[in-house]
Amino acid sequence: MLILTRKLNESIIIGDNIEITITAIEGDQVKLGIKAPKQIDVHRKEIYDAIQTENSAASCTDLDLLKHFQEKLNKK
Template identity: 65%
Template sequence: MLILGRKRNQSIIINEMIEVTVVSIEGDQVKLGIKAPKSIDVHRKEVYEEILTENNEASIEASEQLLKQLSQSLNKD
């Protein structure tokens, strides 16, 4: 993990496409501004993990449905 010290209004650039700026520091909370192309998804980590969980659950459900349909189709023959 790279650890950088930044002050308010200072930025870092990631891969020439993403700029992360320290907008404010209030107590133990840091507010960041992120500039990125619209083609790049930017999520808080907890939201990203929830998306992954929901996608996995949907994938498992779809797989189970496909297997059930395939089994029913094979049993008809």
């Protein structure tokens, strides 16, 4: 992990097209501004983790459920 020290209104650049700027420091909170291309998803880590968990659960379809739908389709 790279650790950087930045002051208010200072930035870091990731790659050629992502800029992260310190926009405010209030007590123990730091507010970040993120400039990135629209095609790049930017999420808080807990949201990203929740999305990954949901995607993983959705991809584990019960085979019995699929067989049930297959049987219903074949009856039509």
